[in-house]
Amino acid sequence: MEKIRIGKDEPLYEIKGIRPMSPNVMQIVFAGPVPISWGDITIYTEDGTEAATLTGYDTVYRDDGQTVYLSNDGSVYQAPDTPDGPGEPPEPYVPTLEELQAGKRREVAAECEGLIYAGINVALADGSVEHYALTIEDQLNLFGKLSQITAGATQLEYHADGQPCRYYSAADMQAIIQAAMWHVSYHTTYCNALNMWIAGCQTTDEVAEIFYGADVPEQYQSDVLQAYLVEIAAMAGGAEDGIPKD
Incomplete structure (x- = not known):
């Protein structure tokens, strides 16, 4: 295939x-x-x-x-327009299961993208916490810093949201990159599991009950998602509640 x-x-x-x-x-x-x-x-x-x-x-x-x-x-x-006969009110359109599944996929994809782009808060070595957006351009810029770190750079230029560009230590930049990669990977993995759940629905009512943030049934959880959920539960002190709040 x-x-x-x-x-x-x-x-x-x-x-x-x-x-x-x-x-x-x-x-x-x-x-x-x-x-x-x-x-x-x-x-x-x-x-x-x-x-x-x-x-x-x-x-x-x-x-x-x-x-x-x-x-x-x-x-x-x-x-295409399908005009009704004279004097007949239009019949309400009832979407098919496939159409509802397609619409639900678009809905969760938009939620996933929005949460990824909204970004992350990262605690730096000096105790301060700064916020970093993660649009596609931001992701490319951040992940590009990884090659600078690998090449031995000890200070790297970057900026938090709404802040001027400044130099970060390699350790702080590494922390930002790792947090960004985790954030993007988790939400992508979770959204993929939602899509598997949507595809497995047999009725329109099942599709309607799915939303971004819902606990994915175990049969639709990949090994990767299960590993993330264990990690999230550990970070929350054992309280597994779906998606981490950044």
């Missing part, structure tokens, strides 16, 4: 097929989990050989559950 990778993310997603539907729209049928963000699409054959990379398909044109349509021109699907 073919696989794809989105951007520079580590996970590989199994797909049943990928094909163009028009000059600007690509259809991807997933065999399992569906990504929560989009970017360059690298396609791998069944034996793991890199086959091709598609660029520009980063807009969700239409989401039909396991089948996702992406556009490379920013366009999104618009349902």
Whole structure:
């Protein structure tokens, strides 16, 4: 079965097929989990050989559950008008289970992204606590500091939110980077588990009960998430309550 990778993310997603539907729209049928963000699409054959990379398909044109349509021109699907007969009030539309699952995935993905971007508080060696946003640009800047530390830098320039740029010790910068990596990795792992839970729902009522911050049922918890939950419980003194509050 073919696989794809989105951007520079580590996970590989199994797909049943990928094909163009028009000059600007690509259809991807997933065999399992569906990504929560989009970017360059690298396609791998069944034996793991890199086959091709598609660029520009980063807009969700239409989401039909396991089948996702992406556009490379920013366009999104618009349902055609279906006028009712004269004098007949329009029937309320009842979304299908697949449509509700797709909407719930978008909902939790937005919550995940917002929490990641909101950032973290980090206690520094002098006892002060500073806040650092973690937008994509912030993440790239921070993780780039890791190579400076590896190269032996003893002071590194950076800034907390709303503060001027200043020099940080290698130890403080390492603490900031580690906290950032943990924050991003945890929320990405938790959101992935939510997506597995959403995919496993059999009724619309089950989908409606899912929200970001809910305790994920054990059957949808990956080994990675379980390890994070144990760590969170230990940090909270044994009180495991879902997502850590930064």
